Amino acid sequence: MFRLGWFLGNGFGMQPWFGDWAGRSMTEWTQPGLYVDLTTSLERAGFDLLFIEDTSMVEDTYGGSAETTLKYGLMAPKNDPVPLVPLLAAATEHIGIAVTMSTIQYPPFLAARSMVTLDHLTKGRAGVNVVTSVTHRVAQNFGYDQHFDHAERYAMAEEWMDCVSALWESWGPDALVHDQVTPRYADHTKVTPIDFVGRYFKVRGPLNTIPGPQRRPVVAQAGNSTPGRELAARNADTMLALAKTPAEMKALRQDMDERLIRHGRKPEDLKILFMAVPFLGDTDRDAQERFDRHHARKKDPNSIEQRLWYLSYVSGGVVDYKKYDLDGPVPQEVGNGETTTAKAWLEGSRDITLRDLAEGPGNYGMEFVGSSETMAGQMAEAMEEAGGDGFLLYPEVTRRSIMEVCDGLAPALRRRGVIRDGYSHKTFRENLLSF
Numbered sequence: 232m233f234r235l236g237w238f239l240g241n242g243f244g245m246q247p248w249f250g251d252w253a254g255r256s257m258t259e260w261t262q263p264g265l266y267v268d269l270t271t272s273l274e275r276a277g278f279d280l281l282f283i284e285d286t287s288m289v290e291d292t293y294g295g296s297a298e299t300t301l302k303y304g305l306m307a308p309k310n311d312p313v314p315l316v317p318l319l320a321a322a323t324e325h326i327g328i329a330v331t332m333s334t335i336q337y338p339p340f341l342a343a344r345s346m347v348t349l350d351h352l353t354k355g356r357a358g359v360n361v362v363t364s365v366t367h368r369v370a371q372n373f374g375y376d377q378h379f380d381h382a383e384r385y386a387m388a389e390e391w392m393d394c395v396s397a398l399w400e401s402w403g404p405d406a407l408v409h410d411q412v413t414p415r416y417a418d419h420t421k422v423t424p425i426d427f428v429g430r431y432f433k434v435r436g437p438l439n440t441i442p443g444p445q446r447r448p449v450v451a452q453a454g455n456s457t458p459g460r461e462l463a464a465r466n467a468d469t470m471l472a473l474a475k476t477p478a479e480m481k482a483l484r485q486d487m488d489e490r491l492i493r494h495g496r497k498p499e500d501l502k503i504l505f506m507a508v509p510f511l512g513d514t515d516r517d518a519q520e521r522f523d524r525h526h527a528r529k530k531d532p533n534s535i536e537q538r539l540w541y542l543s544y545v546s547g548g549v550v551d552y553k554k555y556d557l558d559g560p561v562p563q564e565v566g567n568g569e570t571t572t573a574k575a576w577l578e579g580s581r582d583i584t585l586r587d588l589a590e591g592p593g594n595y596g597m598e599f600v601g602s603s604e605t606m607a608g609q610m611a612e613a614m615e616e617a618g619g620d621g622f623l624l625y626p627e628v629t630r631r632s633i634m635e636v637c638d639g640l641a642p643a644l645r646r647r648g649v650i651r652d653g654y655s656h657k658t659f660r661e662n663l664l665s666f
């Protein structure tokens with residue numbers, strides 16, 4: 232058995248808002264409707280979690296202006312996803328909901344309190360995706376002149392996590408007395424300041440709210456670089472991973488097992504979810520045709536422009552891909568953003584042109600093409616070979632793709648007995664770690 236998650240890659244932002252199947256997203260993306268439909272469908276299908284991305288900037292690296300960003304709505308506009316979580320939880324009963332918080336955007340106290348509040352409101356189904364933010368424009372919205380370099384960002388994230396974890400433990404397990412006669416609500420000797428003093432954060436504590444059903448909300452981590460892996464090995468319950476083949480999946484799993492053991496944890500304490508993009512169709516041929524059409528559209532100038540914009544984003548706003556000749560070589564700078572993603576893009580790119588790169592295949596993990604039955608078989612086989620814990624699916628978000636995955640693919644996986652057929656526990660972590 233393996234787990235399924237859905238990566239909501241553009242957070243509480245605009246989902247496809249033009250073209251076929253966009254529905255009314257252009258004007259209704261600010262409302263919860265599509266996200267509620269998504270989450271209830273995922274629960275019906277037996278997903279473990281919905282994973283909500285977030286970023287806080289209007290990028291203007293590409294071409295030195297926000298024109299391309301706002302022409303297509305690329306990662307902006309985007310609403311704050313935290314207030315969306317209780318609305319999704321109110322419509323569901325079991326599925327876990329992980330929301331993104333950046334260690335440069337949220338002071339630890341605010342993050343710890345906000346996440347515990349969500350844990351109460353979701354009755355133990357809240358998770359936090361801890362990220363370090365990617366571009367200078369984000370950092371500049373939070374009081375910094377520019378973003379920290381990669382190593383320092385992760386040092387700060389480690390400290391942030393230590394501080395947040397200490398706050399989550401600042402109320403002892405038996406601090407609540409709940410004696411209405413005396414009266415005595417809590418035992419003050421079991422609610423203690425944390426007196427945290429680090430290089431980046433200084434917090435007295437204790438947290439001013441009581442622990443939620445999970446005490447420690449589920450922690451997710453998405454960076455795949457060495458410091459990203461370390462952060463996950465020390466702190467995370469689940470990690471999002473990029474791999475293109477079962478062999479790469481296996482290698483990452485082994486690497487993480489060693490790191491977990493070094494940090495005194497067990498390999499089964501961390502579930503690794505591999506990104507995967509499904510291209511479904513009624514038949515294998517239909518799926519292949521859709522996949523081919525999808526690739527053919529990459530030659531469209533609008534598509535090339537969006538891909539180049541995205542590469543600029545992934546570089547951390549360091550490389551302006553608009554400056555380079557489309558028919559010339561690919562600039563080989565990794566930048567300071569999503570370094571694992573940037574390296575994956577640049578791999579083997581010395582011999583091709585920038586146009587080839589812009590028109591080429593995506594880089595969001597494994598791609599699966601086929602009917603529901605065929606794809607279920609491919610996914611089961613890949614998991615079997617790699618020994619991973621699950622897939623984090625990253626389809627585009629339209630009501631059509633939601634149906635295809637939740638009412639086509641997931642039932643086919645269930646028939647094979649490779650995904651859950653219900654939820655045996657109450658909380659997100661218990662379900663996530665139950666097998």
Ligand SMILES: Cc1cc2nc3c(=O)[nH]c(=O)nc-3n(C[C@H](O)[C@H](O)[C@H](O)COP(=O)(O)O)c2cc1C
Nearest residue numbers: 284285331362363364453454455456459569570571
């Ligand atoms: C699948 C995936 C999802 C991510 N989600 C977010 C996000 O929601 N917000 C964000 O600022 N960064 C996000 N990131 C960035 C990472 O959390 C990390 O900070 C960055 O990729 C640095 O990665 P590295 O360790 O590979 O260099 C994501 C990265 C990946 C691969």
